[in-house]
Amino acid sequence: MTGFDEERDPTRQSLWRPLRLLQASMDAELARVYAEGRIDGLRPSFVMELLRLHAQGPMTIKELADSVGRTHSALSQKVAAMRAAGWVRTVAGDDARSKRVTLTAKAVKVVGRLAAEWRATEAAVAEIEAEIPYPLSRAVADIEAALARRSFHDRVAEKLAQDPAWR
Structure with a gap:
């Protein structure tokens, strides 16, 4: 196919895509920082929840979702991924329907480094914002x-x- 046909493929033009690609690129750079720091299996998207659990202690999925501004459904999926990667575990909550999320020993071991990365990332973003x-x-x-x-x-x-x- 030659030429640009927006009618056939409107995805060829996008105001959102550069922002999404920028975020994906910056996340990839953070993943590289983790790999260089020998923090295996950590996704940048896990860090806020891990730091929140460290600061506030075990929480239900709903409490954690509310604290980071996500839906229960989205956080439930993320907790499943973090559990599969060995960063959190879930235990029965106060009632049969709820689960409490807690950090594993693996997460506790690196949470100080994750806090340092968070501060460095915020400082780097502030630096970039000062340049634009x-x-x-x-x-x-x-x-x-x-x-x-x-x-x-x-x-x-x-x-x-x-x-x-x-x-």
Whole structure:
């Protein structure tokens, strides 16, 4: 296929994709830091939950999800992945339906290093933001303000209502 045909393949144009690729690239760089530091099997996406569990102690999946701003379903899947990788274990909660998530000895052994990485990452992001004319944290706040005025759902739904292919 030659040329650009947005009608046939609208994915060839994307305002979201560069942001997602940037985050994936930065996560890959963090994974490289872990590999160089001989912290095997750690995903950057696990670190916040591991640090939160270290700071606050064992929590139910719902409590952990609420504390990091994720849904119960998403956190349940992440806990399963962290458990499979040996970073957490789950034990029965106060009632038969809940599970408490706790750090394994493997996680406790490296949590101080993870806190150091978190601080270094935040400092590196601050350094990058100082180098660019419009910091990403400000862009995020401005996008959140725009979405508070009118939701993303409403914006997408309006565009779809104008597109005959959606009907």
